[in-house]
Amino acid sequence: MGCAASSPASRQGRLGVHQDAGETYDSKNLRTKLVLLGDSGVGKSCIVLRFVRGQFDPSSKVTVGASFLSQTIALQDSTTVKFEIWDTAGQERYASLAPLYYRGAAAAVVVYDITSPDSFQKAQFWVKELQKHGSPGIIMALVGNKADLHESREVASEDAQAYAETNGMFFIETSAKTADNVNQLFEEIAKRLPRGQPTQKP
Amino acid sequence: MENTDMFNNATAQLTFHDFLDRMRHPSAADLVRSIKNFIGAFSSNPPDPEKDSQSVQDFLATTENAFRAHPLWAGATDDELESSSEGLEKYLMTKLHAKAFCPLPEDAEIDEKLTEKMTILQEFIRPEHLDIPKNSQNETSWLLAQKELQRINTYKSPRDKLVCILNCCRVINNLLVKASMASNDSPPGADDFLPVLIYVVIKANPPQLHSNLQYIQRYRHQGRLVSEAAYFFTNLVSAESFIQNLDSTSLSMNPAEFEERMHAGRQALQQGNGVSTPPQGDSREFRTLLASPEKRMMSPSKPSPPTEGGNPLKKEDKAAATKVTAAETENASRVLLSVDKLVAGVADQVLETEKSGQLRKDYPFLYASAGDLRVADVESLLHEYKELVLRYVSLRKAVESTLNSEKPSTGVNKRDGEVEGAAPPENSPASEKPFDYIRKQETATEDISLREMASGGSEGLQLLSPAPASSEFREVVSAGEPLDSEAIELNRKLEATEGNEPRSDVRRSSSEELSTSDKHALSLSPGDVEEVADLLDTKDLGPGALEQPKGVGTLEVELVNADDSKVMATEPTARQDSSQDQSRSEQQTTA
Numbered sequence: 001m002g003c004a005a006s007s008p009a010s011r012q013g014r015l016g017v018h019q020d021a022g023e024t025y026d027s028k029n030l031r032t033k034l035v036l037l038g039d040s041g042v043g044k045s046c047i048v049l050r051f052v053r054g055q056f057d058p059s060s061k062v063t064v065g066a067s068f069l070s071q072t073i074a075l076q077d078s079t080t081v082k083f084e085i086w087d088t089a090g091q092e093r094y095a096s097l098a099p100l101y102y103r104g105a106a107a108a109v110v111v112y113d114i115t116s117p118d119s120f121q122k123a124q125f126w127v128k129e130l131q132k133h134g135s136p137g138i139i140m141a142l143v144g145n146k147a148d149l150h151e152s153r154e155v156a157s158e159d160a161q162a163y164a165e166t167n168g169m170f171f172i173e174t175s176a177k178t179a180d181n182v183n184q185l186f187e188e189i190a191k192r193l194p195r196g197q198p199t200q201k202p
Numbered sequence: 203m204e205n206t207d208m209f210n211n212a213t214a215q216l217t218f219h220d221f222l223d224r225m226r227h228p229s230a231a232d233l234v235r236s237i238k239n240f241i242g243a244f245s246s247n248p249p250d251p252e253k254d255s256q257s258v259q260d261f262l263a264t265t266e267n268a269f270r271a272h273p274l275w276a277g278a279t280d281d282e283l284e285s286s287s288e289g290l291e292k293y294l295m296t297k298l299h300a301k302a303f304c305p306l307p308e309d310a311e312i313d314e315k316l317t318e319k320m321t322i323l324q325e326f327i328r329p330e331h332l333d334i335p336k337n338s339q340n341e342t343s344w345l346l347a348q349k350e351l352q353r354i355n356t357y358k359s360p361r362d363k364l365v366c367i368l369n370c371c372r373v374i375n376n377l378l379v380k381a382s383m384a385s386n387d388s389p390p391g392a393d394d395f396l397p398v399l400i401y402v403v404i405k406a407n408p409p410q411l412h413s414n415l416q417y418i419q420r421y422r423h424q425g426r427l428v429s430e431a432a433y434f435f436t437n438l439v440s441a442e443s444f445i446q447n448l449d450s451t452s453l454s455m456n457p458a459e460f461e462e463r464m465h466a467g468r469q470a471l472q473q474g475n476g477v478s479t480p481p482q483g484d485s486r487e488f489r490t491l492l493a494s495p496e497k498r499m500m501s502p503s504k505p506s507p508p509t510e511g512g513n514p515l516k517k518e519d520k521a522a523a524t525k526v527t528a529a530e531t532e533n534a535s536r537v538l539l540s541v542d543k544l545v546a547g548v549a550d551q552v553l554e555t556e557k558s559g560q561l562r563k564d565y566p567f568l569y570a571s572a573g574d575l576r577v578a579d580v581e582s583l584l585h586e587y588k589e590l591v592l593r594y595v596s597l598r599k600a601v602e603s604t605l606n607s608e609k610p611s612t613g614v615n616k617r618d619g620e621v622e623g624a625a626p627p628e629n630s631p632a633s634e635k636p637f638d639y640i641r642k643q644e645t646a647t648e649d650i651s652l653r654e655m656a657s658g659g660s661e662g663l664q665l666l667s668p669a670p671a672s673s674e675f676r677e678v679v680s681a682g683e684p685l686d687s688e689a690i691e692l693n694r695k696l697e698a699t700e701g702n703e704p705r706s707d708v709r710r711s712s713s714e715e716l717s718t719s720d721k722h723a724l725s726l727s728p729g730d731v732e733e734v735a736d737l738l739d740t741k742d743l744g745p746g747a748l749e750q751p752k753g754v755g756t757l758e759v760e761l762v763n764a765d766d767s768k769v770m771a772t773e774p775t776a777r778q779d780s781s782q783d784q785s786r787s788e789q790q791t792t793a
Contacts, residue, residue: 036392045391065375067392068433084429086436087392091333093452094396097440 027195030081034189035102037126038111039119040090043145046176047111048085051186073183073190081190083107090122098126099133107139107189112160114144114173115152120160127167139192140169143185148175220282221289224274233268237290241297249305255420258294258302262423265290287423292359295421299358302421304413312412316446320407322467323448327404331453332397338381338390344398347373348406355409360422363414364431370406371434374398392437400441415439 025031036044045066052071072082088094088101102108108130112123123142130140142164144155157173164171170188174181225234240261244254266287269275275283295302304310329339350370354363378390378398408414415438418427427435450457555561561568567575567583575583 040393065379065390067395068430089392089396100440
């Protein structure tokens with residue numbers, strides 16, 4: 001899997017940093033449900049972990065799984081966005097369950113592995129799915145992960161870029177291993193979120 | 203809070219008691235009236251899930267706003283307000299449970315089908331069929347997760363039911379994290395989590411899964427079914443959906459073999475179900491049971507008609523019964539049948555003994571009716587029951603091992619041997635079970651202490667015996683007498699010995715949490731009694747919280763060790779329970 005570089009120490013999360021109680025969400029403080037889709041093994045959860053882990057205190061002893069994680073980021077316009085990141089099982093046999101997860105999501109990140117054309121095919125399948133059944137106005141990102149493995153690249157950036165443009169998504173290549181572009185991915189999504197209205201269904 | 207705390211709001215910190223306290227205040231009279239009116243109106247309309255859900259959601263929202271504006275909550279912190287809102291939801295839904303839970307016959311039908319399917323599936327499904335990698339397989343520890351799920355019908359409020367689900371997910375998650383650390387894999391995501399959850403759900407075969415999920419979806423305050431709770435809830439919904447649609451193409455196994463096994467399972471079930479329900483009451487049922495234990499085993503999870511949804515006893519009975527099915531069918535069914543055959547073989551002799559009156563002498567409560575029972579009997583009844591269970595289980599174990607050693611082909615180590623339908627011994631549900639019952643008993647005792655005060659007798663006494671082994675009593679004990687003040691006093695004492703740790707305080711968990719989780723009881727002052735009587739069964743029975751991964755982690759370590767030495771980790775817990783029980787009964791004697 002894609003998190004090969006992570007050392008045990010860096011895998012550790014911290015509990016209880018941010019309290020939810022009493023927090024309010026308004027146009028300045030958004031709460032966003034983000035769903036991750038993509039073939040199993042493309043490193044969906046690694047991307048999230050990399051994103052979340054950056055802000056973690058590595059000395060903490062508590063570890064977390066990566067199926068659900070949340071992370072708040074502050075933007076330059078002084079808004080904050082709390083991402084609640086829902087991972088989905090990428091195996092074929094669970095494909096029909098995905099709508100349960102992306103229902104009500106404000107953003108979807110569709111991940112493929114740049115070394116696997118199959119996973120790119122699967123990503124396109126998810127994009128079509130989301131266009132048909134996702135929340136209207138859902139923000140979609142196409143993410144080519146494992147960019148550090150450029151020597152084994154099988155999916156050309158240009159192809160993915162072109163596909164993303166035709167489908168009104170933004171495209172980025174990331175490496176969960178080196179953390180390249182991971183924060184940028186989420187910041188880019190945060191910037192595109194609509195302001196002034198709740199981003200999650202009540 | 204971000205990441206890993208299932209119940210991040212402070213609602214859990216303050217107890218249900220706080221809500222009751224406030225509602226007792228004279229100035230809350232208007233609120234109390236409005237709540238009662240709502241309950242009255244809700245209960246008198248015919249069931250309409252969509253509309254009912256909406257009206258409860260609206261009412262919760264309106265009343266919570268009323269809290270905010272009410273002088274009683276002047277200066278209250280957000281936490282306190284949240285706590286009151288949780289209290290309201292719990293109170294309301296406990297009252298409305300009968301009407302709101304499984305309201306339509308269709309729901310009951312789905313439940314029944316699902317239960318049946320899982321009963322068959324759990325006989326042969328292996329982790330490999332869901333491509334769960336070897337290094338994250340841990341069937342023994344998964345039992346813990348299963349147990350959390352199986353407790354779901356012990357509770358009436360949506361939050362408490364939800365906590366069962368979250369606890370289950372948390373156990374799985376923690377086990378996966380451990381496994382991934384051990385093997386230096388990447389941290390577990392949904393790719394790893396969902397298959398294990400599905401496996402655990404099938405093995406647990408939780409009672410009325412479909413109805414429970416719908417109930418939570420409809421009646422858990424929407425504003426609180428968000429974030430991590432919503433995520434894991436969704437996982438369970440998707441597990442249910444997967445199981446409902448599961449066919450020969452869904453698993454990594456030969457489709458023909460799948461069909462064959464499903465067919466065989468269905469036939470076995472039909473044979474088991476073919477007999478009409480045994481006559482109720484007196485020793486006839488006892489005789490029926492004695493004569494055909496396997497029938498009982500195969501059919502208990504049949505849901506009762508939805509109109510009976512209000513009877514928590516039925517539910518608990520079923521919960522317990524289903525649990526038995528889940529656990530027992532996991533056991534090598536052949537061995538089990540042999541045990542039952544043995545039992546059937548001596549049935550005549552037992553009936554002889556019964557006729558001679560010897561049974562009555564040895565087991566004084568065998569034919570007791572509710573009217574005969576006094577509060578003082580509760581303790582001895584409970585003791586007798588526990589002793590019986592332990593004796594029964596050890597006997598059964600002994601018989602099983604004898605049978606196993608006679609047929610060496612069944613019992614041998616199957617950790618990797620996925621082919622045999624016979625369940626692998628590492629599951630050893632039988633060794634798990636007795637202690638489980640004991641823990642359940644603890645809960646039941648609490649039920650009595652509060653419920654009896656409230657409703658007087660019979661319900662509480664019935665609750666005494668959630669385990670099928672003594673289910674005869676449930677039929678027998680049909681009408682009770684109100685308990686006197688002495689009983690109430692006694693109950694208070696009993697509770698005092700348990701300590702009043704607020705159980706729903708999910709943040710304060712430690713590895714002890716698991717053992718104390720069943721023991722929380724509301725502390726009542728004499729003045730409270732009337733109030734509680736009115737509030738009936740709204741005691742704070744929040745599910746035990748395994749909330750912090752740390753606690754679970756510790757436990758898991760125990761389990762892993764236990765796995766090797768074949769000692770169940772729950773044993774110390776159980777011992778603790780029984781010793782506590784011991785001291786309790788001593789307390790009673792001195793009192």
